[in-house]
Amino acid sequence: MPPVEAAICQGESYPFAGTDYDSSGIYTITLSSSTGCDSVMTLEPTVLQAEAVIAPPGVLGEGQHHPCTRWNGIDRHSR
Numbered sequence: 001m002p003p004v005e006a007a008i009c010q011g012e013s014y015p016f017a018g019t020d021y022d023s024s025g026i027y028t029i030t031l032s033s034s035t036g037c038d039s040v041m042t043l044e045p046t047v048l049q050a051e052a053v054i055a056p057p058g059v060l061g062e063g064q065h066h067p068c069t070r071w072n073g074i075d076r077h078s079r
Contacts, residue, residue, distance in 0.1 A: 003042035014045045021045045 003026070006014045013020035017029050027043040 001039075001041060003044045006043065006045040007048055008045055009048055010050055012047075014043075016043050017041070023047060 008014050013022040017031060024047045029041050031039045
């Protein structure tokens with residue numbers, strides 16, 4: 001089974017199989033079913049660093065922004 005990949009912004013966490021992950025890395029998770037059958041999954045979260053861009057209005061076109069942005073203290077995400 002291919003790994004589950006996730007991108008999160010710095011300061012966020014990614015909930016997976018009952019645990020919140022907040023650091024980049026490779027995590028191996030074993031899931032057990034009620035019938036005793038185990039599944040092994042790999043999670044690869046990547047923490048994206050926020051960037052600051054200062055540009056006059058109209059210089060950055062629509063859709064040309066970093067996936068981790070803050071506006072008036074509120075996180076805005078495009079994934």
